[in-house]
Amino acid sequence: MWKPITSADTPAEPVDLSWREADWPLAGKVGTLITTRDGGVSPPPYASLNLGDHVGDTAANVAANRARVREQLPAEPAWLQQVHGITVVDAASVTPGQPPQADASFSRTPGAVCCIMTADCLPVLLADRAGSVVGAAHAGWRGLLNGVIEATVSAMNEPAANLVAWLGPAIGPDAFEVGAEVRDAFLAHDVHAVQAFDPIGDDKYLADIYLLARQRLAAIGISEVYGGDECTVIDRERYFSYRRDGVTGRMASLIWIKP
Incomplete structure:
Protein backbone atom coordinates (compact mmCIF):
# COMPACT_ATOMS: atom_id res chain seq x y z
CA MET A 1 0.00 0.00 0.00
CA TRP A 2 1.03 3.59 -0.57
CA LYS A 3 0.70 6.53 1.77
CA PRO A 4 0.26 9.83 -0.15
CA ILE A 5 2.37 12.84 0.82
CA THR A 6 0.22 15.63 2.24
CA SER A 7 0.91 19.03 3.69
CA ALA A 8 0.45 17.56 7.16
CA ASP A 9 3.40 15.21 6.62
CA THR A 10 5.98 17.88 5.87
CA PRO A 11 6.48 21.57 6.70
CA ALA A 12 7.37 22.34 3.09
CA GLU A 13 4.87 23.09 0.35
CA PRO A 14 2.69 20.11 -0.65
CA VAL A 15 4.22 18.03 -3.42
CA ASP A 16 2.66 16.28 -6.38
CA TRP A 24 4.91 0.93 7.40
CA PRO A 25 4.78 1.35 11.20
CA LEU A 26 7.91 3.54 11.45
CA ALA A 27 6.57 6.81 10.04
CA GLY A 28 6.77 8.57 13.41
CA LYS A 29 10.52 7.95 13.72
CA VAL A 30 11.75 7.56 10.17
CA GLY A 31 11.11 9.80 7.17
CA THR A 32 10.65 8.35 3.69
CA LEU A 33 9.92 9.74 0.25
CA ILE A 34 9.36 7.76 -2.93
CA THR A 35 9.12 9.84 -6.07
CA THR A 36 7.28 8.92 -9.25
CA ARG A 37 7.72 10.22 -12.77
CA ASP A 38 5.41 13.17 -12.01
CA GLY A 39 6.10 16.67 -10.76
CA GLY A 40 9.22 17.72 -12.65
CA VAL A 41 10.40 19.80 -15.61
CA SER A 42 11.98 17.27 -17.99
CA PRO A 43 10.45 16.71 -21.44
CA PRO A 44 9.86 13.28 -23.00
CA PRO A 45 11.31 10.69 -22.88
CA TYR A 46 12.28 11.83 -19.35
CA ALA A 47 8.92 13.34 -18.48
CA SER A 48 8.87 14.72 -16.03
CA LEU A 49 10.65 14.22 -12.68
CA ASN A 50 13.82 12.56 -13.90
CA LEU A 51 16.44 12.50 -11.14
CA GLY A 52 19.15 10.59 -13.01
CA ASP A 53 22.11 12.58 -14.28
CA HIS A 54 23.40 9.70 -16.42
CA VAL A 55 20.49 9.00 -18.77
CA GLY A 56 20.80 11.77 -21.38
CA ASP A 57 18.60 14.44 -19.81
CA THR A 58 20.09 17.93 -19.51
CA ALA A 59 22.01 18.86 -16.38
CA ALA A 60 19.73 21.87 -15.87
CA ASN A 61 16.60 19.72 -15.89
CA VAL A 62 18.07 17.20 -13.46
CA ALA A 63 19.22 19.98 -11.14
CA ALA A 64 15.76 21.57 -11.17
CA ASN A 65 14.09 18.22 -10.48
CA ARG A 66 16.47 17.40 -7.64
CA ALA A 67 15.86 20.83 -6.15
CA ARG A 68 12.12 20.09 -6.03
CA VAL A 69 12.81 16.87 -4.12
CA ARG A 70 15.29 18.59 -1.82
CA GLU A 71 12.51 20.95 -0.65
CA GLN A 72 10.83 17.99 1.04
CA LEU A 73 13.95 16.74 2.84
CA PRO A 74 16.01 17.71 5.89
CA ALA A 75 19.27 17.68 3.88
CA GLU A 76 20.71 17.10 0.43
CA PRO A 77 20.36 13.40 -0.40
CA ALA A 78 23.46 11.22 -0.51
CA TRP A 79 23.31 10.65 -4.27
CA GLY A 97 28.42 16.90 -5.76
CA GLN A 98 30.80 13.98 -5.27
CA PRO A 99 28.68 10.81 -5.50
CA PRO A 100 30.64 7.69 -4.59
CA GLN A 101 30.42 4.45 -6.54
CA ALA A 102 28.04 2.46 -4.37
CA ASP A 103 24.66 0.78 -4.49
CA ALA A 104 23.52 1.26 -0.91
CA SER A 105 23.85 3.60 2.02
CA PHE A 106 23.03 3.65 5.71
CA SER A 107 22.89 6.29 8.42
CA ARG A 108 22.79 6.71 12.17
CA THR A 109 22.89 10.50 11.80
CA PRO A 110 19.49 12.21 12.16
CA GLY A 111 18.65 14.16 9.04
CA ALA A 112 21.20 12.48 6.75
CA VAL A 113 19.26 11.19 3.73
CA CYS A 114 19.96 7.81 2.14
CA CYS A 115 18.95 7.74 -1.52
CA ILE A 116 18.87 5.28 -4.38
CA MET A 117 17.54 5.66 -7.91
CA THR A 118 15.63 3.05 -9.88
CA ALA A 119 13.63 2.43 -13.05
CA ASP A 120 12.76 -1.31 -12.64
CA CYS A 121 15.39 -2.39 -10.10
CA LEU A 122 14.10 -2.96 -6.59
CA PRO A 123 14.56 -0.25 -3.94
CA VAL A 124 14.82 -1.76 -0.45
CA LEU A 125 14.40 0.58 2.53
CA LEU A 126 15.45 -0.64 5.98
CA ALA A 127 15.19 0.70 9.52
CA ASP A 128 15.30 -0.59 13.06
CA ARG A 129 12.14 -0.36 15.13
CA ALA A 130 13.70 2.26 17.41
CA GLY A 131 14.42 4.55 14.48
CA SER A 132 18.12 4.75 15.30
CA VAL A 133 19.54 3.44 12.00
CA VAL A 134 18.27 3.39 8.41
CA GLY A 135 19.47 2.02 5.11
CA ALA A 136 18.61 1.95 1.41
CA ALA A 137 19.72 -0.65 -1.14
CA HIS A 138 19.59 -0.70 -4.94
CA ALA A 139 18.63 -4.33 -5.60
CA GLY A 140 18.62 -5.12 -9.27
CA TRP A 141 18.94 -8.83 -9.90
CA ARG A 142 22.75 -8.68 -9.98
CA GLY A 143 23.00 -6.77 -6.74
CA LEU A 144 20.36 -8.95 -5.13
CA LEU A 145 22.17 -12.11 -6.24
CA ASN A 146 25.53 -10.89 -5.00
CA GLY A 147 24.26 -9.76 -1.59
CA VAL A 148 23.54 -6.02 -1.59
CA ILE A 149 20.79 -6.48 1.00
CA GLU A 150 23.04 -8.52 3.25
CA ALA A 151 25.85 -5.98 2.85
CA THR A 152 23.51 -3.13 3.79
CA VAL A 153 22.26 -4.92 6.89
CA SER A 154 25.85 -5.68 7.90
CA ALA A 155 26.81 -2.01 7.55
CA MET A 156 23.83 -0.96 9.66
CA ASN A 157 25.36 -3.03 12.50
CA GLU A 158 22.02 -3.86 14.08
CA PRO A 159 20.60 -7.33 14.77
CA ALA A 160 18.53 -8.30 11.76
CA ALA A 161 15.64 -9.33 14.02
CA ASN A 162 15.31 -5.66 15.02
CA LEU A 163 14.96 -4.45 11.44
CA VAL A 164 11.94 -3.75 9.27
CA ALA A 165 12.05 -3.66 5.46
CA TRP A 166 9.97 -1.97 2.80
CA LEU A 167 10.10 -2.98 -0.87
CA GLY A 168 9.49 -0.14 -3.30
CA PRO A 169 8.25 -0.04 -6.90
CA ALA A 170 10.06 -2.46 -9.21
CA ILE A 171 9.49 -4.65 -12.22
CA GLY A 172 6.71 -7.06 -11.32
CA PRO A 173 6.50 -10.85 -11.64
CA ASP A 174 4.35 -10.65 -14.77
CA ALA A 175 6.91 -8.54 -16.64
CA PHE A 176 10.41 -9.62 -15.55
CA GLU A 177 11.54 -12.09 -18.19
CA VAL A 178 14.98 -13.66 -17.61
CA GLY A 179 17.06 -16.45 -19.06
CA ALA A 180 17.97 -19.78 -17.52
CA GLU A 181 21.38 -18.43 -16.46
CA VAL A 182 19.75 -15.95 -14.07
CA ARG A 183 17.54 -18.64 -12.56
CA ASP A 184 20.48 -21.04 -12.23
CA ALA A 185 22.59 -18.40 -10.47
CA PHE A 186 19.91 -17.80 -7.84
CA LEU A 187 19.28 -21.53 -7.34
CA ALA A 188 23.01 -22.07 -6.83
CA HIS A 189 22.75 -19.74 -3.85
CA ASP A 190 19.42 -21.07 -2.50
CA VAL A 191 17.37 -23.93 -3.92
CA HIS A 192 14.21 -22.31 -2.54
CA ALA A 193 14.63 -19.55 -5.13
CA VAL A 194 12.97 -21.93 -7.60
CA GLN A 195 9.66 -20.64 -6.22
CA ALA A 196 10.39 -17.23 -7.74
CA PHE A 197 10.75 -18.43 -11.35
CA ASP A 198 7.82 -19.33 -13.58
CA PRO A 199 8.83 -21.12 -16.81
CA ILE A 200 7.39 -19.65 -20.01
CA GLY A 201 9.23 -21.89 -22.49
CA ASP A 202 12.40 -21.74 -24.58
CA ASP A 203 14.65 -21.49 -21.47
CA LYS A 204 12.88 -18.31 -20.41
CA TYR A 205 11.29 -17.53 -17.05
CA LEU A 206 9.24 -14.84 -15.36
CA ALA A 207 11.10 -13.85 -12.21
CA ASP A 208 9.56 -12.48 -9.02
CA ILE A 209 12.16 -10.06 -7.70
CA TYR A 210 9.95 -9.26 -4.72
CA LEU A 211 9.88 -12.89 -3.63
CA LEU A 212 13.62 -13.22 -4.17
CA ALA A 213 14.17 -10.21 -1.91
CA ARG A 214 11.80 -11.56 0.75
CA GLN A 215 13.71 -14.84 0.72
CA ARG A 216 17.02 -13.05 1.18
CA LEU A 217 15.58 -10.94 4.01
CA ALA A 218 14.09 -13.97 5.74
CA ALA A 219 17.36 -15.87 5.46
CA ILE A 220 19.13 -13.21 7.54
CA GLY A 221 16.34 -12.88 10.07
CA ILE A 222 14.16 -10.03 8.74
CA SER A 241 10.78 1.69 -16.68
CA TYR A 242 14.04 0.93 -18.44
CA ARG A 243 12.79 -2.51 -19.50
CA ARG A 244 9.72 -0.97 -21.11
CA ASP A 245 11.13 2.23 -22.65
CA GLY A 246 14.91 1.91 -22.92
CA VAL A 247 15.61 5.65 -22.76
CA THR A 248 13.87 6.95 -19.67
CA GLY A 249 14.28 8.77 -16.36
CA ARG A 250 14.96 7.58 -12.83
CA MET A 251 12.90 7.71 -9.63
CA ALA A 252 14.28 7.99 -6.11
CA SER A 253 13.56 6.18 -2.86
CA LEU A 254 14.82 8.11 0.16
CA ILE A 255 14.96 7.43 3.90
CA TRP A 256 16.28 9.31 6.93
CA ILE A 257 16.06 9.40 10.71
CA LYS A 258 13.76 12.24 11.64
CA PRO A 259 15.71 15.04 13.41
Whole structure:
Protein backbone atom coordinates (compact mmCIF):
# COMPACT_ATOMS: atom_id res chain seq x y z
CA MET A 1 0.00 0.00 0.00
CA TRP A 2 1.03 3.59 -0.57
CA LYS A 3 0.70 6.53 1.77
CA PRO A 4 0.26 9.83 -0.15
CA ILE A 5 2.37 12.84 0.82
CA THR A 6 0.22 15.63 2.24
CA SER A 7 0.91 19.03 3.69
CA ALA A 8 0.45 17.56 7.16
CA ASP A 9 3.40 15.21 6.62
CA THR A 10 5.98 17.88 5.87
CA PRO A 11 6.48 21.57 6.70
CA ALA A 12 7.37 22.34 3.09
CA GLU A 13 4.87 23.09 0.35
CA PRO A 14 2.69 20.11 -0.65
CA VAL A 15 4.22 18.03 -3.42
CA ASP A 16 2.66 16.28 -6.38
CA LEU A 17 0.17 13.80 -4.95
CA SER A 18 1.73 10.90 -6.84
CA TRP A 19 4.78 11.09 -4.56
CA ARG A 20 4.53 8.70 -1.64
CA GLU A 21 5.81 7.67 1.75
CA ALA A 22 6.44 4.07 2.70
CA ASP A 23 3.37 2.62 4.36
CA TRP A 24 4.91 0.93 7.40
CA PRO A 25 4.78 1.35 11.20
CA LEU A 26 7.91 3.54 11.45
CA ALA A 27 6.57 6.81 10.04
CA GLY A 28 6.77 8.57 13.41
CA LYS A 29 10.52 7.95 13.72
CA VAL A 30 11.75 7.56 10.17
CA GLY A 31 11.11 9.80 7.17
CA THR A 32 10.65 8.35 3.69
CA LEU A 33 9.92 9.74 0.25
CA ILE A 34 9.36 7.76 -2.93
CA THR A 35 9.12 9.84 -6.07
CA THR A 36 7.28 8.92 -9.25
CA ARG A 37 7.72 10.22 -12.77
CA ASP A 38 5.41 13.17 -12.01
CA GLY A 39 6.10 16.67 -10.76
CA GLY A 40 9.22 17.72 -12.65
CA VAL A 41 10.40 19.80 -15.61
CA SER A 42 11.98 17.27 -17.99
CA PRO A 43 10.45 16.71 -21.44
CA PRO A 44 9.86 13.28 -23.00
CA PRO A 45 11.31 10.69 -22.88
CA TYR A 46 12.28 11.83 -19.35
CA ALA A 47 8.92 13.34 -18.48
CA SER A 48 8.87 14.72 -16.03
CA LEU A 49 10.65 14.22 -12.68
CA ASN A 50 13.82 12.56 -13.90
CA LEU A 51 16.44 12.50 -11.14
CA GLY A 52 19.15 10.59 -13.01
CA ASP A 53 22.11 12.58 -14.28
CA HIS A 54 23.40 9.70 -16.42
CA VAL A 55 20.49 9.00 -18.77
CA GLY A 56 20.80 11.77 -21.38
CA ASP A 57 18.60 14.44 -19.81
CA THR A 58 20.09 17.93 -19.51
CA ALA A 59 22.01 18.86 -16.38
CA ALA A 60 19.73 21.87 -15.87
CA ASN A 61 16.60 19.72 -15.89
CA VAL A 62 18.07 17.20 -13.46
CA ALA A 63 19.22 19.98 -11.14
CA ALA A 64 15.76 21.57 -11.17
CA ASN A 65 14.09 18.22 -10.48
CA ARG A 66 16.47 17.40 -7.64
CA ALA A 67 15.86 20.83 -6.15
CA ARG A 68 12.12 20.09 -6.03
CA VAL A 69 12.81 16.87 -4.12
CA ARG A 70 15.29 18.59 -1.82
CA GLU A 71 12.51 20.95 -0.65
CA GLN A 72 10.83 17.99 1.04
CA LEU A 73 13.95 16.74 2.84
CA PRO A 74 16.01 17.71 5.89
CA ALA A 75 19.27 17.68 3.88
CA GLU A 76 20.71 17.10 0.43
CA PRO A 77 20.36 13.40 -0.40
CA ALA A 78 23.46 11.22 -0.51
CA TRP A 79 23.31 10.65 -4.27
CA LEU A 80 25.25 7.60 -5.44
CA GLN A 81 26.92 6.52 -8.66
CA GLN A 82 25.21 3.15 -8.87
CA VAL A 83 27.03 0.28 -10.60
CA HIS A 84 24.92 -2.81 -9.68
CA GLY A 85 27.41 -3.77 -6.99
CA ILE A 86 27.21 -4.28 -3.23
CA THR A 87 29.28 -1.39 -1.85
CA VAL A 88 27.60 0.43 1.05
CA VAL A 89 28.50 3.93 2.27
CA ASP A 90 27.54 6.09 5.24
CA ALA A 91 25.13 8.70 3.89
CA ALA A 92 26.46 11.28 6.34
CA SER A 93 29.94 10.95 4.81
CA VAL A 94 28.88 11.69 1.22
CA THR A 95 30.00 15.11 -0.01
CA PRO A 96 27.37 16.92 -2.13
CA GLY A 97 28.42 16.90 -5.76
CA GLN A 98 30.80 13.98 -5.27
CA PRO A 99 28.68 10.81 -5.50
CA PRO A 100 30.64 7.69 -4.59
CA GLN A 101 30.42 4.45 -6.54
CA ALA A 102 28.04 2.46 -4.37
CA ASP A 103 24.66 0.78 -4.49
CA ALA A 104 23.52 1.26 -0.91
CA SER A 105 23.85 3.60 2.02
CA PHE A 106 23.03 3.65 5.71
CA SER A 107 22.89 6.29 8.42
CA ARG A 108 22.79 6.71 12.17
CA THR A 109 22.89 10.50 11.80
CA PRO A 110 19.49 12.21 12.16
CA GLY A 111 18.65 14.16 9.04
CA ALA A 112 21.20 12.48 6.75
CA VAL A 113 19.26 11.19 3.73
CA CYS A 114 19.96 7.81 2.14
CA CYS A 115 18.95 7.74 -1.52
CA ILE A 116 18.87 5.28 -4.38
CA MET A 117 17.54 5.66 -7.91
CA THR A 118 15.63 3.05 -9.88
CA ALA A 119 13.63 2.43 -13.05
CA ASP A 120 12.76 -1.31 -12.64
CA CYS A 121 15.39 -2.39 -10.10
CA LEU A 122 14.10 -2.96 -6.59
CA PRO A 123 14.56 -0.25 -3.94
CA VAL A 124 14.82 -1.76 -0.45
CA LEU A 125 14.40 0.58 2.53
CA LEU A 126 15.45 -0.64 5.98
CA ALA A 127 15.19 0.70 9.52
CA ASP A 128 15.30 -0.59 13.06
CA ARG A 129 12.14 -0.36 15.13
CA ALA A 130 13.70 2.26 17.41
CA GLY A 131 14.42 4.55 14.48
CA SER A 132 18.12 4.75 15.30
CA VAL A 133 19.54 3.44 12.00
CA VAL A 134 18.27 3.39 8.41
CA GLY A 135 19.47 2.02 5.11
CA ALA A 136 18.61 1.95 1.41
CA ALA A 137 19.72 -0.65 -1.14
CA HIS A 138 19.59 -0.70 -4.94
CA ALA A 139 18.63 -4.33 -5.60
CA GLY A 140 18.62 -5.12 -9.27
CA TRP A 141 18.94 -8.83 -9.90
CA ARG A 142 22.75 -8.68 -9.98
CA GLY A 143 23.00 -6.77 -6.74
CA LEU A 144 20.36 -8.95 -5.13
CA LEU A 145 22.17 -12.11 -6.24
CA ASN A 146 25.53 -10.89 -5.00
CA GLY A 147 24.26 -9.76 -1.59
CA VAL A 148 23.54 -6.02 -1.59
CA ILE A 149 20.79 -6.48 1.00
CA GLU A 150 23.04 -8.52 3.25
CA ALA A 151 25.85 -5.98 2.85
CA THR A 152 23.51 -3.13 3.79
CA VAL A 153 22.26 -4.92 6.89
CA SER A 154 25.85 -5.68 7.90
CA ALA A 155 26.81 -2.01 7.55
CA MET A 156 23.83 -0.96 9.66
CA ASN A 157 25.36 -3.03 12.50
CA GLU A 158 22.02 -3.86 14.08
CA PRO A 159 20.60 -7.33 14.77
CA ALA A 160 18.53 -8.30 11.76
CA ALA A 161 15.64 -9.33 14.02
CA ASN A 162 15.31 -5.66 15.02
CA LEU A 163 14.96 -4.45 11.44
CA VAL A 164 11.94 -3.75 9.27
CA ALA A 165 12.05 -3.66 5.46
CA TRP A 166 9.97 -1.97 2.80
CA LEU A 167 10.10 -2.98 -0.87
CA GLY A 168 9.49 -0.14 -3.30
CA PRO A 169 8.25 -0.04 -6.90
CA ALA A 170 10.06 -2.46 -9.21
CA ILE A 171 9.49 -4.65 -12.22
CA GLY A 172 6.71 -7.06 -11.32
CA PRO A 173 6.50 -10.85 -11.64
CA ASP A 174 4.35 -10.65 -14.77
CA ALA A 175 6.91 -8.54 -16.64
CA PHE A 176 10.41 -9.62 -15.55
CA GLU A 177 11.54 -12.09 -18.19
CA VAL A 178 14.98 -13.66 -17.61
CA GLY A 179 17.06 -16.45 -19.06
CA ALA A 180 17.97 -19.78 -17.52
CA GLU A 181 21.38 -18.43 -16.46
CA VAL A 182 19.75 -15.95 -14.07
CA ARG A 183 17.54 -18.64 -12.56
CA ASP A 184 20.48 -21.04 -12.23
CA ALA A 185 22.59 -18.40 -10.47
CA PHE A 186 19.91 -17.80 -7.84
CA LEU A 187 19.28 -21.53 -7.34
CA ALA A 188 23.01 -22.07 -6.83
CA HIS A 189 22.75 -19.74 -3.85
CA ASP A 190 19.42 -21.07 -2.50
CA VAL A 191 17.37 -23.93 -3.92
CA HIS A 192 14.21 -22.31 -2.54
CA ALA A 193 14.63 -19.55 -5.13
CA VAL A 194 12.97 -21.93 -7.60
CA GLN A 195 9.66 -20.64 -6.22
CA ALA A 196 10.39 -17.23 -7.74
CA PHE A 197 10.75 -18.43 -11.35
CA ASP A 198 7.82 -19.33 -13.58
CA PRO A 199 8.83 -21.12 -16.81
CA ILE A 200 7.39 -19.65 -20.01
CA GLY A 201 9.23 -21.89 -22.49
CA ASP A 202 12.40 -21.74 -24.58
CA ASP A 203 14.65 -21.49 -21.47
CA LYS A 204 12.88 -18.31 -20.41
CA TYR A 205 11.29 -17.53 -17.05
CA LEU A 206 9.24 -14.84 -15.36
CA ALA A 207 11.10 -13.85 -12.21
CA ASP A 208 9.56 -12.48 -9.02
CA ILE A 209 12.16 -10.06 -7.70
CA TYR A 210 9.95 -9.26 -4.72
CA LEU A 211 9.88 -12.89 -3.63
CA LEU A 212 13.62 -13.22 -4.17
CA ALA A 213 14.17 -10.21 -1.91
CA ARG A 214 11.80 -11.56 0.75
CA GLN A 215 13.71 -14.84 0.72
CA ARG A 216 17.02 -13.05 1.18
CA LEU A 217 15.58 -10.94 4.01
CA ALA A 218 14.09 -13.97 5.74
CA ALA A 219 17.36 -15.87 5.46
CA ILE A 220 19.13 -13.21 7.54
CA GLY A 221 16.34 -12.88 10.07
CA ILE A 222 14.16 -10.03 8.74
CA SER A 223 10.56 -11.20 8.71
CA GLU A 224 8.67 -7.90 8.95
CA VAL A 225 8.50 -6.78 5.32
CA TYR A 226 6.09 -4.29 3.72
CA GLY A 227 5.43 -3.15 0.16
CA GLY A 228 6.32 -5.26 -2.83
CA ASP A 229 3.07 -5.02 -4.78
CA GLU A 230 3.86 -2.65 -7.66
CA CYS A 231 5.06 -3.03 -11.25
CA THR A 232 7.05 -0.28 -12.89
CA VAL A 233 6.65 -1.81 -16.34
CA ILE A 234 2.87 -2.07 -16.28
CA ASP A 235 2.13 1.24 -14.57
CA ARG A 236 3.49 3.53 -17.29
CA GLU A 237 1.59 6.58 -16.04
CA ARG A 238 3.30 6.55 -12.64
CA TYR A 239 6.71 4.95 -13.15
CA PHE A 240 9.81 5.10 -15.28
CA SER A 241 10.78 1.69 -16.68
CA TYR A 242 14.04 0.93 -18.44
CA ARG A 243 12.79 -2.51 -19.50
CA ARG A 244 9.72 -0.97 -21.11
CA ASP A 245 11.13 2.23 -22.65
CA GLY A 246 14.91 1.91 -22.92
CA VAL A 247 15.61 5.65 -22.76
CA THR A 248 13.87 6.95 -19.67
CA GLY A 249 14.28 8.77 -16.36
CA ARG A 250 14.96 7.58 -12.83
CA MET A 251 12.90 7.71 -9.63
CA ALA A 252 14.28 7.99 -6.11
CA SER A 253 13.56 6.18 -2.86
CA LEU A 254 14.82 8.11 0.16
CA ILE A 255 14.96 7.43 3.90
CA TRP A 256 16.28 9.31 6.93
CA ILE A 257 16.06 9.40 10.71
CA LYS A 258 13.76 12.24 11.64
CA PRO A 259 15.71 15.04 13.41
